[in-house]
Amino acid sequence: MASWLDKIKWNNEGLVPVIVQELDTGQVLMHAWMNRESLQQTRNSGKAVFWSRSRQSLWTKGESSGHFQLVESIKLDCDFDTLLITVKQEGGMACHTGRHHCFFMTLSDDEWQTTEPVLKDPHDIYK
Amino acid sequence: MASWLDKIKWNNEGLVPVIVQELDTGQVLMHAWMNRESLQQTRNSGKAVFWSRSRQSLWTKGESSGHFQLVESIKLDCDFDTLLITVKQEGGMACHTGRHHCFFMTLSDDEWQTTEPVLKDPHDIYK
Numbered sequence: 001m002a003s004w005l006d007k008i009k010w011n012n013e014g015l016v017p018v019i020v021q022e023l024d025t026g027q028v029l030m031h032a033w034m035n036r037e038s039l040q041q042t043r044n045s046g047k048a049v050f051w052s053r054s055r056q057s058l059w060t061k062g063e064s065s066g067h068f069q070l071v072e073s074i075k076l077d078c079d080f081d082t083l084l085i086t087v088k089q090e091g092g093m094a095c096h097t098g099r100h101h102c103f104f105m106t107l108s109d110d111e112w113q114t115t116e117p118v119l120k121d122p123h124d125i126y127k
Numbered sequence: 128m129a130s131w132l133d134k135i136k137w138n139n140e141g142l143v144p145v146i147v148q149e150l151d152t153g154q155v156l157m158h159a160w161m162n163r164e165s166l167q168q169t170r171n172s173g174k175a176v177f178w179s180r181s182r183q184s185l186w187t188k189g190e191s192s193g194h195f196q197l198v199e200s201i202k203l204d205c206d207f208d209t210l211l212i213t214v215k216q217e218g219g220m221a222c223h224t225g226r227h228h229c230f231f232m233t234l235s236d237d238e239w240q241t242t243e244p245v246l247k248d249p250h251d252i253y254k
Contacts, residue, residue: 026153031209075230082158084230103202103211
């Protein structure tokens with residue numbers, strides 16, 4: 001196993017949280033999880049590969065939608081337990097709801113207000 | 128309990144991951160965790176309050192360093208299980224190592240290279 005992977009403090013499920021930031025805009029697109037294998041695949045392929053906790057399987061972002069994430073950098077934080085990756089977002093949409101990014105609810109007057117438009121109907125993304 | 132807090136899918140420890148992004152620069156400063164009480168306090172005070180998993184206690188960011196985070200927005204993602212907050216970072220440093228942000232190790236040639244300078248000696252921050 002590559003030693004750079006051993007520097008990471010994986011949690012008791014063998015995972016680390018990953019923040020995905022768009023290179024061009026600085027927008028935080030999404031938050032996901034990686035295990036060793038997904039990070040190694042990300043490193044090797046240059047496309048973001050995560051671990052799906054709900055499906056308990058490797059998940060190449062974009063495998064269904066075509067909206068792949070091309071990885072420009074991989075950074076590790078001071079606690080060695082969180083990754084920040086910068087990406088080029090193919091298709092301009094990271095969210096399965098057809099929005100640019102996943103953080104589309106903003107707290108306002110103690111309500112979650114939708115503050116991002118749907119760019120494409122999910123039925124047309126996941127045919 | 129306020130209903131906006133009930134919309135959040137807290138994990139089995141009663142926590143959600145929180146991404147902290149600097150408003151002016153777009154820089155992702157750090158990644159931390161909140162429980163209900165810390166999020167309510169953040170909402171009420173306008174300063175970021177987290178849950179320290181290592182100390183098992185509420186933790187107002189900046190309480191030791193003076194480097195408080197003034198919260199400009201609180202956003203929730205499509206899965207209702209991750210928060211993104213934008214902040215003004217007092218003192219210009221979010222990291223306990225004296226750096227601007229916590230993601231200062233960059234993967235390069237299968238090594239983690241330090242790519243951010245120390246702005247202030249931690250001994251001078253935490254006196």
